[in-house]
Amino acid sequence: MSHETTFVDRLPAAAFADAATAASKAPSILNTQPWLWEVHPDRLDLFANRRRQLAAGDPQGRQLMLSCGAALHHARVALAADGWAVHVDRLPHAGDPDLVATLVVSGRAPVTMEGLRLAHMIWIRHTDRRPVSEQPIPEVGLQAIEAAARAEGDLQILSSEDVADLGSAACRAAAVEAGDAQVAAELAYWTGRARLAGTGLPPSVLPAHPTQTIVPSRDFGRPGTLPVGAGHDHAAVYALLFGDGDGPHDWLRAGETLSAAWLTATTIGVSVVPLSGVVEVADTWHTLRRLLARLGYPYLALRLGIANPEQPGPPPRTPRLPRARVVDDSALSDQR
Ligand SMILES: Cc1cc2nc3c(=O)[nH]c(=O)nc-3n(C[C@H](O)[C@H](O)[C@H](O)COP(=O)(O)O)c2cc1C
Incomplete structure (x- = not known):
């Protein structure tokens, strides 16, 4: 054929x-x-x-x-x-x-x-929350990721001063979220045993201890079992997805931009970790808006870096729901 x-x-x-x-x-x-x-x-x-x-x-x-x-x-x-x-x-x-x-x-x-x-x-x-390697992302790789993102939306790579501000904003956001009993309970559900099978974050994808980073990653409220080797995110690049509106249509397009950037990053061995806490806490949302020099509205912060092949253990894999829970083909069988 x-x-x-x-x-x-x-x-x-x-x-x-x-x-x-x-x-x-x-x-x-x-x-x-x-x-x-x-x-x-x-x-x-x-x-x-x-x-x-x-x-x-x-x-x-x-x-x-x-x-x-x-x-x-x-x-x-x-x-x-x-x-x-x-x-x-x-x-x-x-x-x-x-x-x-x-x-x-x-x-x-x-x-x-x-x-x-x-x-x-x-x-x-996949999402790999372990420290990235010391190797910087080659300029041409970063350009490819930016070009893929720009085909769908907007991505701003942050300068080193902006990264320091993002780091303090992420710390503040983590403290605010940890002090919010409802957010903490939600996090406990999606990382705990009671979560719906095939959803949420099992301990195997969460670092066994906090990683050394300039910008702290999300505190999931409990340690996981993912072994974390040595390393510091000195060579990581941080970026913001942003756009000129702040409504459902803009967020949907930002999700498409995230996927475009992430799939392209994967082709060149660049690991991506989204950081959403800083966007969800009102005070730190304003910091991000300032970092963008009011160019637009922040949707998501991203850590980019070359995945470190020396990290112990296989790359983490997060489960998925069975297909029947997320795809309904019944309109096709009705036709038969
Ligand atoms: C909108 C959005 C926000 C996210 N925020 C975070 C975050 O703050 N911290 C983090 O470690 N992962 C974050 N993630 C990654 C998800 O936890 C991850 O995609 C999910 O667990 C599925 O795992 P996988 O990416 O390995 O398939 C985010 C993903 C999306 C799409």
Whole structure:
């Protein structure tokens, strides 16, 4: 069977179903996976699942929407690698804020090596909270990550003075969050044994002790079992995702930007760790806004660095919900 015949024979619905599967590998706040995909013969719908929104830590739904945006971009990448040109309608119904996006096929598109490589990264990308290596990110690598981000939104690399300010803001945010009983309880749920199986953060992905960093990473309120070797994040680069609005549509696009930057970073061995606490605490949100020189609104801080191959143990892997919990293909079986 020729390559072309494969594409001709394949129906968009099958590609939608596969794209939704790939999208379930997307990063999400506390691994809440706050999405539901509905596969239809002629379209793919993405819904926000508010039951997995963090009521205390994310009352506005910013982190939820960023997570849905990352999943949306993963689906777009998977469809492009399958040879489909896709039209995306974001938040198409003012009356239904939970219908996050609708994707329809607008034709066939050539598959590029770059597209295939990005789609492969969906299965490899993960969050590694261990210290990065001493090796600086090559300039050309940083440029590639910035270019990937800019194709979707805005990313600002921070200067060393700004990183020091981000570090103190992250400390303040951690203290505020630790002192908020509701946020602490939420964190305890998503990192504890009572969490829904296949969601949240198991001890195996959380560092066994705090890492040495200029910008402290999120304090999950309990040590994990992930062995952490020596190392300090001297060579890490910090960045902010930002944009000119601060509403659900902007956060969704920022999630797509996050995915674009992260998948490209993965292709060149750059590890990415999002830092969301600084954005969620009002006082430190203002610090980030100042760091951006009021260029725009901050959505997420990121640590970038070359993953250190000398860290002990295999890279951490976070579980996922079974596909049936996040993808609904029933509209396809209704057709049969
Ligand atoms: C919007 C958003 C915010 C996040 N915030 C943090 C954070 O503050 N600290 C952290 O260590 N990881 C953070 N993460 C990473 C998630 O915890 C991670 O994506 C999730 O646990 C799934 O694991 P994986 O990325 O290894 O697949 C964030 C991810 C997203 C999408």
